[in-house]
Amino acid sequence: MERVIVVHVGCADCEAAARWASWEAARRGLPLRLHHDGTPPAPEETELVVACARDVADLSASPCPCVLVPEGAGEPVAAETVLGVDARNPAAEAVAFAFDTARRWDVRLRAVHAWRLPADAAELPFGIPEDDRATWEDHEVHLLSGALRPWREKYPEVEVLEDVRLLSPVQALVRQSATAGLVVVGRSARDAASAVARGLVARSRCPVAVVPS
Incomplete structure (x- = not known):
């Protein structure tokens, strides 16, 4: 067919x-x-x-x-593909779609993992120690690296930039959309229109691919 x-x-x-x-x-x-x-x-x-x-x-x-x-988007362009990925629970279908797009377009894949400080960090009396923040961020970096490792092995020809951001997912992805050819996010089968997908689509500067799980 x-x-x-x-x-x-x-x-x-x-x-x-x-x-x-x-x-x-x-x-x-x-x-x-x-x-x-x-x-x-x-x-x-x-x-x-x-x-x-x-x-x-x-x-x-x-x-x-x-x-x-x-x-009002401009002419289509095979520019950097941006993947919004939750390193703790990556959506396999969205990851596969993003890697395949980057491979077909012959462009770099930027994998963006947004994270937030622990809930109790705001209660620290003298702010967040820089060493603690660096430790937390290193942990997020390792999570993302581990989540992407099998996909990097499956698509060795795709250049991957792992990008960990202390921002909300929407903020992180909207920023990257200004220079991207496509932003890719997943959608849970239980969540027909996630807040991330709605917020991103409303503000993105480039096309957004929403891939169901």
């Missing part, structure tokens, strides 16, 4: 989404299909769904990876 890239009908007037879908379809060598009202294409036929960022709610429960393109 031939796979297709689908442009969601809700963004038919969004030139940026249509342009990105056409560009990616050509890179993958797949046909492009406009999704009209009615029965959507079967998941087993659909490689990717592309839509305007404002259609995130319509696609929040899609069984296929969705790329949401900001209105």
Whole structure:
């Protein structure tokens, strides 16, 4: 069965989404299909769904990876791929999608793990000792490195930059979106539209791929 890239009908007037879908379809060598009202294409036929960022709610429960393109986005570009990853519980499907995209585009993959200080750190009377903060951060760095190790072995041709940030996930990823070609995040099957995905899509400067687990 031939796979297709689908442009969601809700963004038919969004030139940026249509342009990105056409560009990616050509890179993958797949046909492009406009999704009209009615029965959507079967998941087993659909490689990717592309839509305007404002259609995130319509696609929040899609069984296929969705790329949401900001209105007014510039020309598609094969620039750095950014992966938002929880080093404690990495979403395998999103990680695989990001590595595969970086490999096909022949670009660097930046894996961003956002972390926060322990809840009791705010109660320290004289602030957070620098040694403690460095120890906590080193621990996060090791967690991320361990989470990515099997994927780096599977995709040895992909250059990976491990990026640990003391920020919220949305803040960390929005900052990187200014120079990225694509930001990739996972979506739990139990969480149709996570706060991270909604916040990121609303503020990202580049297309965002939301990959279901």
